[in-house]
Amino acid sequence: MLAPRRRLFGLALAATAALACAEAPPATRGDAPEPTSALRPEDERGAVPAEARIADYVLDARLDAETHRIEGTARITWRNRTSRTVRHLPFHLYMNAFRAENTTWMREARGSHRGQRQKEGAWGYIDISRIALLGTPAIAELGAVEAKPGAARTLTWAEDDDPTTMTVELVEPVGPGESVVIEVDFVTQLPEVFARTGFAGDFHMVAQWYPKIGVLDPVEGWQTHTFTFNSEFFADFGDYEVTLDVPAEMVVGASGILVSDEALGDGRRRLRYEAEMIHDFAWAADPDLVEVRSQWRGIRLRQLMPPVYAADADMHEEALVAALESMDRRFGPYPWSTITVVHPPSDAGGAGGMEYPTLFTTTPLLNRSLWWRLIDLDERFSGRFTTIHEFGHQYFQGLLASDEFREPWLDEGMNTMSNSLVLSDWRGDDNWVLRLGPQRLSDLDTTALSLGVRGALDPVRRPADRFLSITKTYGTTVYRKTSATMLTLRSLAGAAEFDAAMRSYADTWRMRHPSGDDLLDHLSRALGPRVTLEGSAGAAVDWDVADYLRQAMETTEEVDFALLEAQNRRRVRDAGWHRDEHGVLVGGEEPPPPLDHFADLADEDVEAVVVIRREGGMRMPIELAVEFADGGAQRLWWDGQERYHVFTWPGRRLRRAELDPDRRNLLERSRLNNLRYVDAPADDGLSEPAADAVEIVSLAILGGMGL
C-alpha cells in the first residue's frame, strides 16, 4: 500500500486532464496476446516449491452492478502441511471491517483512510449463508465449480469478537499431511470506496471480497489476525480458478489470466480466470476503462485506465518496465506471465495505490500546469513512483509472502528500499523525485528528512496494530526507517555484498513466508558478523551488523552525530623546568603562549583537533573526512560507541572537517551539523542562496504591486 504522503500527490485532476484529451482514446491499444499459462515457463521463472501450494480456491461470483453486491461461492481446498492436527478452520472476512463504526478497523479509522473519507451510510460487509464440508481427507482435485460432489456435510461457524474473522468447526480433525475441501456461500456488499475496496459510480474495485482461510504456522499455530487499520493481508499460496458473471459492457481486469469469455445472452457475460501460486485474487470492473497492452520478456503488461488518463499510459509503462527489469535482476525472476495495472477514476481515489497478486492499482500523474513549466518544477513521485512501488509489492509480499500484520516492515519497508534501487537502476545519478530548477530532491532525501518528524516514536519491529493512526508513525517508521536502515547497511557494508545477500534471501524464501528474524539473521550472516570499515588513515572499525540491525529495528534510538569542535591549537611541548638523567632541573624556557595562540607558530608546534559528539542514542560508526591547511586530507572512522570522541593530528593545521561526507548514513537525523571550517567561510552555503531568492521574489512582488 502506498504511503500517505504519496497518496496525497496522487489525487486526480481529472477535469484538467480532460481538457488535454480532446479525442477519446481507442478502447484498446497494443496487441500483446493473453498468456496461455498463468506462470512463465519454468526455465525463465525457476521452480515452484511443491510444498508452498497450500490453499486453492475455486470462486464463482456474480456482480450486481446496480446494488454493488456480489453473490458467490468459494470452494477451498486446504492442505495441512504442518505436524499439527486441526479441529477448526479460521477465516478472514475482511470486508466486515466496513460493516459498522465499531469494528476494530473502523474504530481506529474514524471514518477516513489516508485522506479519503467514508461516505455516509456506505457500509460494506460479507455475509456467510452456508458452509459445507465437501471432502476429507486427501480429496482429489475438484476442478470447476460446477462439478459439485455429493454428500456435502453442513458445518457450523461463528464470527469472532471482531467480525473480520470467523471460525468454522470441523466435524472431524484434519491431520498432518491431510487435506480438506470446504464450500462457502457468501454475499459481499461493496462499500463506496474509501479504503482500497469498493465502488465509485460504475467503477468496482473488488478486493478482499471472499472468505480467506488463515495461515497455519508450523510453530505458532493459526495466524488469522483481526483486520486493523494499518494491517494488510496474509495468506497461503495456491491456485485460483475464478468465474465472474458481470454486465456485458464491463471492462474487467483481474489477477491471473483470462481463459474464457462467454456471452450469457441476457446482457451479461461470464469470464473465467486462472492463476497459479498466488495468495489473493482481486479484480476491477468498469464499463469506461480503456485498455493498453504491451509485453516485457513474454510478460503481458496490461493497463486499464479511464480515458482521461490514457495519455499517461506510456509514462506508467516506462516506470513499470524499469521496476520489472530492476527487480527481476535483483530479487529473482518474476514468476507470473501477467501484470495488470488498474488506474481508478478520480472519484475512486481510495482504491489507488494498492497491490494484489499480478494486479495493482496506481495513482494518476499530477497535472503539469503552465505554472510548473514556468518555474521549472517537475516531480516523479505521483503516478510513476506509485507504479514502481506497487509493482515492487509483487516481490515484497507477493512472492516473499511475509505476514503483513505481524511484521509490516517486511513488505512495506523492504519494498520502499527496493523502490530506491529501482530508481537508481533506472535513472542512475539523475534519480530525483522532485526538481526545482537546478535543485534536486531524491527519494533518499525524502526518506532521511521524514525520519526527523515521526521516526523515533515507535520501533520498526512491531505488529501493524501497535501503530496508532493518531501518531502518524506508521508510514515514517515502517516504510522509510526500514528503507533507510537497509540502504545505510548497503552503503556501509558494500552494495555488491548487500545485493548478493538480498538475492540469496529472495531465492531462499520465494513463495514462502519469511519472518523478520529470517531476513535479519540472513543479512547478519551474509554480511557479518562484523564489517570492517577502513579509512585512508589506516585505523579500522569493526562494525557489528546484528547489533546495528537490532538497534535500528527494535529501538527508537536516533542516529545523529555532530562536529562539536573543529579547531587548531598550540601543541603542548616541553617548555619549563625538567629533571635530567642526573635529577638536576634543566631548561626553564619562557612559558608558552596560551593554547589558542598558534597563528604565528610553525606547523610542528600546532595540532589539529576534531571532536565528534554522538547526539543520538543509536551507536554506529561514522566516517570523518578532514582537510588540512597544507592540502592533505584523511578519511577515518569512529565506532560511535561513546558519547564523544576526540581526534588530534599533532603537527598539522586543520582547514575543514566533515562527517559522513558521502552521505551514506540515511538514518542521520540532522545533516546540518556535519560540516565545519576552522575559519568560518564567507558563505555558509545556505544564507546567500536564501537571500538571493528572497530579494528576487521580493522584487517580483514589488513590481507586481504597481497598483
Next chain:
Amino acid sequence: MSALSRVLGAPGLWVSLLAAQLALALALSRVIASMVAAALQPYAVEQPGLLLPAYAELFADNLPLAVAVAAAFAVAAVLGGLLWIVASGGVIRRLAAPLRASEIAAAAVRHLPAMAILSLYSGFLRALLLGNLWIDVLGLGSGVARAVLVAIGWTLCTAAVDLARADVVLRGAKAHPPRTLLRAFTRAVSRPAVWLSSGTLTLVTLGLSLTSIAIATRTFGDAGLALWGVRALAAVSVGVTLWRVAIAVQAIEAAPADEAAAQRDADAA
C-alpha cells in the same frame, strides 16, 4: 506629449522609485540571510544542487525561519502597495508637469488620504476578482475562460483606478464618493484605447514579475548574474508602471473641459 515621453522626461522619479524597491528587497534579503546564518552557525553546507533537503531540514528545525521568509514576502507585498499609495499623488503630478522634488513630496502628502481611499476601493474589487467570486457565479470556472476573465477584470480595474487617481489629483474630483471610481470605470470602458494600452502594460508588469520568479527558481542556489538581471527587470517594471500611470494622466488631461466641469458640478452636488 506622449505618455512614454512623460516617463522618459522624469528620470529622477523613475530612479527614486526603483531605488526604494531595490533597497526594500535588499533589506528583506539581508534580514533573512542573517537569520539563516545564525541558525546554521557554526556549520556550513556544501551541496550544490542539493539545497532542497538542506533547506527542508533547516526550516523543519527552525520554524520561525520559515515564518520569517513568508513574512518577508508579505512585507514586500504590503510595503510595495503602500509605496504606490504614498507616491501616487506626487507621481501623477510629476507626470503631468515638471516639478521640484519638494513639490512632488508635497503633492504626495496632500493626496495621500484620497489615494488611500481609492486603493481601498481598488483592493476590494481586486479581492473579489482574485477570490473568483464572480467568475464562479458566472459559471466560468475553469481553464482559459477563467484566465481571460481575470485578465479583463484585472486590467479594467487597474485602468479605472489610475484614471480615478489622476482625476482626483489633476481635476480635483473627490475620492470618497464611489461615483468617482464608477466614472473612471465608465471612462475606461468607453475609451478602449486607454484600457487596451493600460491593460497591456499591466500584463507586461505581471509578465516581468513572473519572469523574475522563474529566474529565481531556475537559478536557485547560484543566482550570480541573474540577480542583476532581475534588478534590471525591476527597473523596467517601474518604468512600465509609470508609463501606465502616464496614460491615465494623459487621458484625464485630454478629457473635454465640459466633461470636467460636469464632474465638478456632480461632485459638488
